[in-house]
Amino acid sequence: LFLTxxxxxxxxxxxxxxxxxxCPDKLVFLLLFTYRYIHVALDEWQKLQVAxxxxxxRPGCSPRAYGVLANMLGMTFVRSFERSERxxxxxxxxxxxxxxxxxxxxxxxxxxxxxxxxxxMVAAIFFAADCYA
Numbered sequence: 557l558f559l560t561x562x563x564x565x566x567x568x569x570x571x572x573x574x575x576x577x578x579c580p581d582k583l584v585f586l587l588l589f590t591y592r593y594i595h596v597a598l599d600e601w602q603k604l605q606v607a608x609x610x611x612x613x614r615p616g617c618s619p620r621a622y623g624v625l626a627n628m629l630g631m632t633f634v635r636s637f638e639r640s641e642r643x644x645x646x647x648x649x650x651x652x653x654x655x656x657x658x659x660x661x662x663x664x665x666x667x668x669x670x671x672x673x674x675x676x677m678v679a680a681i682f683f684a685a686d687c688y689a
Contacts, residue, residue: 561675567591581655593643597636604628 562570571588575581608624615621664672 589640593636593640596639597632600635601628601632604631 565573567588571584574584574587605628608628613621613624615625
């Protein structure tokens with residue numbers, strides 16, 4: 557049920573909604589930054605793969621191949637961590653105070669509240685049917 561609702565909204569809207577439901581700010585930051593920078597980590601991994609191929613590395617099931625893959629994974633994490641430090645410092649320089657501010661407001665109207673209640677009731681019926689079946 558959650559995926560049905562979450563798939564129809566943007567990640568920024570999901571972050572705003574989670575913040576509005578008083579989820580911990582660190583959890584919301586983690587969600588937003590993970591979504592924002594997942595492609596950066598993927599780009600780092602692809603660069604390391606290209607470098608390994610240029611050095612005639614072929615993945616296999618040997619101890620050497622596992623060592624090379626472990627080094628590549630470690631370098632991906634190190635480079636991503638260094639990038640995150642630079643991003644955090646840039647955010648502080650731009651006045652980041654620990655809260656994301658949004659220009660778009662988010663208020664649930666009566667239709668959305670009725671839909672939420674109906675959805676919870678349907679979920680409860682499915683749960684009860686699963687328990688007693």
